[in-house]
Amino acid sequence: MEIIGARHESAAVQMADGWARATGTPGIAIVTGGPTHQCDNSAAVAQGAQSPVVIISAKPKVTADGEVTSLSIRQISCSPSQSGY
Numbered sequence: 001m002e003i004i005g006a007r008h009e010s011a012a013v014q015m016a017d018g019w020a021r022a023t024g025t026p027g028i029a030i031v032t033g034g035p036t037h038q039c040d041n042s043a044a045v046a047q048g049a050q051s052p053v054v055i056i057s058a059k060p061k062v063t064a065d066g067e068v069t070s071l072s073i074r075q076i077s078c079s080p081s082q083s084g085y
Contacts, residue, residue, distance in 0.1 A: 013042035013055060020051040030056045 006012035009031040016027030027046075031039055039055065046053040 009039040010042045013039040017046040026052040
């Protein structure tokens with residue numbers, strides 16, 4: 001497996017989409033656990049093309065009182081139509 005760095009979450013997903021389209025095998029993008037909604041547009045494009053893309057993100061830290069830590073969002077509710085669960 002070769003790891004190729006990207007400067008932005010959106011670019012990482014676009015690269016995974018390009019890989020999937022070119023090879024027919026799943027493209028994988030690993031993004032930060034912060035504001036991952038920045039990759040939603042690229043994920044929507046990959047979904048529209050039916051590209052086999054897997055996006056892996058860290059789970060945001062939640063405090064004891066249920067608050068999500070800074071730079072973190074509730075990822076599933078942010079992009080429910082693209083979420084796998």
